[in-house]
Amino acid sequence: MAIENWPPRNNSPRGDCPRCRQAREIDRLANQSLSVALRHAQNRAESELRFEAAQSPGAITLPGRFSGWRAATPLPIVLSPSRPHLFGVTGTPLLYRIHEEGKQIPLYIGMVTRSSIASRVASHMRGLLTRAGTLARTPAARAISAVTPADFQRSRSEIEKLRILVTQSGRASRVKVQHGSVELPGNRPPDAKLLHAYEAALQVIERPHSYVGTVWTFEDYVEDDLEFMDG
DSSP: OSSOOOOEEEEETOSOOOHHHHHHHHHHHHHHHHHHHHHHHHOHHHHTTTOOTOOOSSSSOOOSEEEEOOEEEEHHTTTTTOOGGGGGGGSSEEEEEETTTSSSSSSSEEEEEESSSSHHHHTTTTTTTTSSSOOOOOHHHHHHOOOOOOHHHHOOOOHHHHHHHHHHHHHHGGGGEEOOEEEEEGOOOOHHHHHHHHHHHHHHOOOOTTOOOOOOHHHHHHHHHHHHHHH
């Protein structure tokens, strides 16, 4: 089909003035453009020839290189003024990993683009830790202590799962935080989309205990924006 055969607008101009001719031409081009897009998307022959609707052949390699996880630091120290340098840097795109000492599977993997890792982790732990870095006896912490394994599995929030895991670990000092970066040629910083691709890939590979594969980590981006504005 050459056009989509959309019904004409009732108020479509019929005159021969320049404005009327322009309106009819816009309608004609819109119909043909939609038709072309649909034909490309549905045409198997084009897909096999790797045109617009084609899938990428073989494995996809992300641009850049992941530095690996570095500087495993106890959670209370990350939240203190004596934390290692990169945990407190703002405006540097970084990945971070939270894990429990002696355990192979991490608790959580996240990213920051504008806020610092320390402020992000502090927002995750709000109401759960004392100023000394020990687990608090707040109503929030007591409520989390009573969460059952079934309740944990039903949770669709990765941050809420992280809070449960840290609280039920028993000691905040057993929880460690690491950082990692994505290195591009020319020392260019990765943009947010590329960093998110690495975050998602690492989550799929390492399968943290908080991982929820059916949801986007939108809550992380909201926190990042709020922390940046507060800072």
